[in-house]
Amino acid sequence: ILNVEQSPQSLHVQEGDSTNFTCSFPSSNFYALHWYRWETAKSPEALFVMTLNGDEKKKGRISATLNTKEGYSYLYIKGSQPEDSATYLCASHGSGSARQLTFGSGTQLTVLP
Amino acid sequence: DAMVIQNPRYQVTQFGKPVTLSCSQTLNHNVMYWYQQKSSQAPKLLFHYYDKDFNNEADTPDNFQSRRPNTSFCFLDIRSPGLGDAAMYLCATSRDQSGYTFGSGTRLTVV
Numbered sequence: 001i002l003n004v005e006q007s008p009q010s011l012h013v014q015e016g017d018s019t020n021f022t023c024s025f026p027s028s029n030f031y032a033l034h035w036y037r038w039e040t041a042k043s044p045e046a047l048f049v050m051t052l053n054g055d056e057k058k059k060g061r062i063s064a065t066l067n068t069k070e071g072y073s074y075l076y077i078k079g080s081q082p083e084d085s086a087t088y089l090c091a092s093h094g095s096g097s098a099r100q101l102t103f104g105s106g107t108q109l110t111v112l113p
Numbered sequence: 114d115a116m117v118i119q120n121p122r123y124q125v126t127q128f129g130k131p132v133t134l135s136c137s138q139t140l141n142h143n144v145m146y147w148y149q150q151k152s153s154q155a156p157k158l159l160f161h162y163y164d165k166d167f168n169n170e171a172d173t174p175d176n177f178q179s180r181r182p183n184t185s186f187c188f189l190d191i192r193s194p195g196l197g198d199a200a201m202y203l204c205a206t207s208r209d210q211s212g213y214t215f216g217s218g219t220r221l222t223v224v
Binding site: 004009034042043045046100101104105 | 117122146148153154155156158161203211212213214215216217218
């Protein structure tokens with residue numbers, strides 16, 4: 001059974017600040033790591049899918065890195081804006097028959113104007 | 114636009130009164146999932162359908178059932194809701210082991 005941990009649980013930053021948060025996951029039988037952004041009253045939205053050790057992906061002001069050997073991923077937001085306020089979920093699933101994703105509890109980000 | 118739709122967005126049910134949540138998709142994805150998320154906790158997988166094959170998680174209570182009459186629809190039935198079943202219920206779809214597409218969830222309140 002996978003255990004995916006995220007920290008911090010919640011975070012308040014000022015508009016314009018850069019921030020980052022962590023997702024840790026078991027490194028054995030790793031298949032892929034997913035990041036989602038979940039805004040209130042909306043569907044969780046896929047940000048990144050990462051599979052290779054050392055992967056770095058970027059989408060606008062948001063980027064993510066992956067270390068599969070030590071089992072962690074960082075999500076970075078540069079120059080946070082109020083519209084970045086959301087819960088950021090990471091999820092991992094192992095290879096083989098474990099098709100389903102196991103989620104962390106999320107990091108709730110609030111960007112204050 | 115292709116999407117995953119959950120109805121209703123908010124559902125209030127009485128303690129012990131059966132309730133059904135619905136999920137539909139236009140993506141033609143072969144896998145559909147139901148997750149339960151309680152406040153500040155990780156979404157927890159209840160069960161999923163891989164095509165027509167039903168896969169129940171070992172710790173999903175018997176009180177929770179699911180039906181998938183066709184590729185597009187999947188239902189979550191709670192036979193006798195208790196106060197502890199109040200949560201956000203998320204439906205998601207995927208094609209094999211790809212990433213998920215989520216619905217916007219149904220928030221269930223039990224009174």
